[in-house]
Amino acid sequence: MKKDDKKSKELNELNQKIIELTNGWQRTQADFMNYKKQVSDEKAKLTKTANAGLIAELLPVLDNFQLAARHLPQNLQNDNWAQGVQQIEKQFEGILLESGLKRIEALGSQFDPEYHEAIEEVECNKSSGEIVEEVATGYTYDNIVLRPSKVKVAK
8 A cells, every 4th residue: 555545544534533523522512502401491490480489479468468458447548657558569569560470351351260260150231151250360470370360250
């Protein structure tokens, strides 16, 4: 075998090895990018799940603030302390809404068991299945129903 043929063969073998190593490196790089994206997606999902859990635990506090505001005695309507508590309730609700909490609109819409919990059927002049009263507000977070609206439905 000639010296040039030997060098040419070695050069071809080295070029093949470079191609193999480059391909392996590119696959490893693509696998790593996929892994980073998967970890990022899982982290975002975990964060949303944790936020949904925390927000669900805070909903009774929001309910109690709203209940207290509805039952504020007439003689305390202009009381600074009572007005301050009402502002805290509005601020608290605003923070939750800005975080992604959404009210489920119920009144006047058709009953949907995914979003509404019927607690009573009432006789009235509305079409059957129409929601005539919302007893408790329902909420969603990131398209997940945290709590369905408790409603009264037309018979």
